[in-house]
Amino acid sequence: MKVLVATEKPFAKKAVEGIREIVEGAGYELALLEKYADRSELLAAVADADALIVRSDKVTAEVIAAAPNLKIVVRAGAGYDNVDLAAASGRGIVVMNTPGQNSNAVAELAVAMMIFMARNRFTPGTGSEIQGKTLGIHAYGNVGRLVGRKGKALGMRVVAYDPFVSDPQVFAADGVEQVSSVEELYRVSDYLSLHIPATPQTTGSIGYELLTSMPKGATLVNTARKEVIDEEGLMRALTEREDLKYVTDIAAAVQPELDEKFGKRVFATAKKMGAETAEANLNAGLAAARQIVGFFTDGCTRFQVNKA
Numbered sequence: 001m002k003v004l005v006a007t008e009k010p011f012a013k014k015a016v017e018g019i020r021e022i023v024e025g026a027g028y029e030l031a032l033l034e035k036y037a038d039r040s041e042l043l044a045a046v047a048d049a050d051a052l053i054v055r056s057d058k059v060t061a062e063v064i065a066a067a068p069n070l071k072i073v074v075r076a077g078a079g080y081d082n083v084d085l086a087a088a089s090g091r092g093i094v095v096m097n098t099p100g101q102n103s104n105a106v107a108e109l110a111v112a113m114m115i116f117m118a119r120n121r122f123t124p125g126t127g128s129e130i131q132g133k134t135l136g137i138h139a140y141g142n143v144g145r146l147v148g149r150k151g152k153a154l155g156m157r158v159v160a161y162d163p164f165v166s167d168p169q170v171f172a173a174d175g176v177e178q179v180s181s182v183e184e185l186y187r188v189s190d191y192l193s194l195h196i197p198a199t200p201q202t203t204g205s206i207g208y209e210l211l212t213s214m215p216k217g218a219t220l221v222n223t224a225r226k227e228v229i230d231e232e233g234l235m236r237a238l239t240e241r242e243d244l245k246y247v248t249d250i251a252a253a254v255q256p257e258l259d260e261k262f263g264k265r266v267f268a269t270a271k272k273m274g275a276e277t278a279e280a281n282l283n284a285g286l287a288a289a290r291q292i293v294g295f296f297t298d299g300c301t302r303f304q305v306n307k308a
């Protein structure tokens, strides 16, 4: 049984060592494809893989077709929009994620980004404080919850909206106010932290109307996905509202234009780094390896995201 770890953005060394221990300890072979520059390398590497661990690496129908032995794909992370679920399901391949394992790293980055923007991107000049401001959390899942709790600890008023969380106790337990609509969320949030996944329903859903409804001086913080932003709407909102700011961990397709037009009001990390901590790599990598062993040894399909 061969387990391939294919990571264009590699895990920390300790995480790879841990994955190896789990995989080889179960009697399987581990293959590594890191920092690959061309998709052809991935296509070649999956040819004899029974299991695949990836991060944001794109597992397309082409990749699946090139992997005749493949039985399971684990996305070591939360969002699985990089995996072609229809193609995998069509072949009976189980797809899993590792929910929660890298959430704290992403939540800490979201908080750091708020402070970074509040302090003029650490350049000279008078900034502002986040204490006392309203933080809106769009989607109250694993990352959203952690950002909410951290916001509370920093003295912010925290409000949240999540159409899939119906129990008000989930919000109340964190001292977070639940708002009843996405429109209300944006209308009251000085900082808006995005935690929605990229799906056909959310793609391009954050645009001009929501952004221009935000309070004066508001900042949109995106540690989720670039696809959820209507970039044309974002551009228009930033043009019309000279007080708005946008900070993202996933550069927009139009990022060079945003940088040029809006200067210090926008910022994108050079490469997605939300989950780039030793701790998150270790948590997500080991969970992925354990889930694969559990699947092969006990048929465990917990965390499968393509159940019929």
Ligand code: 3PG
Pocket: 009, 055, 056, 057, 076, 077, 078, 079, 080, 102, 224, 272, 273, 274, 275, 276
């Ligand atoms: C996730 O969905 O878990 C995050 O976006 C992290 O992605 P990465 O593993 O590519 O850093």
